[in-house]
């Protein structure tokens with residue numbers, strides 16, 4: 376069996392999920408290739424040794440350029456803070472590497488465009504960690520919309536709500552500055568639902584946003600006597616108009632007390648509706664207007680082997696899969712498959728760039744208090 380050698384940049388929270396996926400996809404999927412955890416780059420030598428040993432990499436480095444320039448690496452997986460993505464991805468593309476980059480792909484749309492152009496110029500496989508569109512239920516929703524089961528789509532709404540940042544004692548990190556993160560809840564969580572919105576409904580044409588910051592200063596992690604100003608949103612809501620004319624709403628917050636990973640989507644049409652909440656990730660709620668009057672109401676479809684990726688659940692039985700790790704496993708499977716076949720991948724850096732454009736349009740709209748059109 377041939378091998379794909381992985382060079383990972385960053386060994387933090389999401390690196391764990393990616394590593395688990397590289398190890399499990401040959402077991403869960405019919406793959407004629409084995410991903411090898413070859414080299415891990417971290418911010419300094421101590422962190423690199425620690426992370427490489429815990430995650431099971433053969434080598435470690437404190438300089439990510441060692442990975443991007445190495446003839447021994449096939450795929451560069453960027454799971455570092457967002458402000459590093461563009462530089463690493465462009466260098467990796469120029470060295471002819473396939474690239475998987477976490478979301479949002481850059482802190483600005485201009486950088487995201489440069490990444491897209493560099494990957495296109497080099498002709499390398501490029502993908503983005505928008506894992507929620509890899510969920511069986513989201514793919515089934517897409518199928519129902521495409522097949523016309525909902526009739527003519529009239530409205531769309533989505534929100535992604537979490538609550539960890541509602542704690543004022545939570546220390547300052549790179550996530551709380553625009554220059555390092557590209558935005559707050561909107562860039563972090565909102566990027567996922569903007570991607571799902573585009574995936575289900577097509578391009579967004581115009582936006583009218585409103586943003587709020589609830590906690591304006593946070594203590595530094597290493598010196599609690601000092602604090603740093605937060606310049607990003609804790610909460611964003613936006614009215615949107617899709618290019619197909621459908622109106623909708625996108626709302627996100629990382630400070631909604633009581634909500635944990637509430638990624639919700641509702642699409643309504645002339646003949647039916649679908650509704651999804653990641654807090655119950657196996658369930659897609661489908662309403663058919665064709666049901667007789669005495670049986671109307673949403674039915675719960677439980678994800679199983681009949682659904683996209685269903686046979687690749689860790690345990691392939693109805694209702695047993697579709698958690699967060701399954702979505703990452705599916706994403707990594709698609710990436711490894713594309714690298715092996717040298718085929719194109721979606722979501723790609725193009726999609727990452729489009730999402731960054733929507734983020735910036737919402738930010739601009741909020742600060743100018745007016746609708747903003749996208750190109």
Ligand SMILES: NC(=O)c1ccc[n+]([C@@H]2O[C@H](COP(=O)([O-])OP(=O)(O)OC[C@H]3O[C@@H](n4cnc5c(N)ncnc54)[C@H](O)[C@@H]3O)[C@@H](O)[C@H]2O)c1
Pocket residue numbers: 384385386387388389390416417418422437439454455456457459477478479504505506563
């Ligand atoms: N798809 C998802 O659901 C998901 C979830 C979480 C995070 N993310 C994204 O993944 C990225 C990383 O997020 P995270 O939560 O893992 O962050 P994190 O802060 O937990 O981890 C980032 C790691 O990168 C390391 N790092 C910093 N500078 C580096 C350098 N110069 N070279 C190599 N490593 C360096 C840090 O030491 C840290 O260990 C972000 O872009 C984030 O938006 C995606």
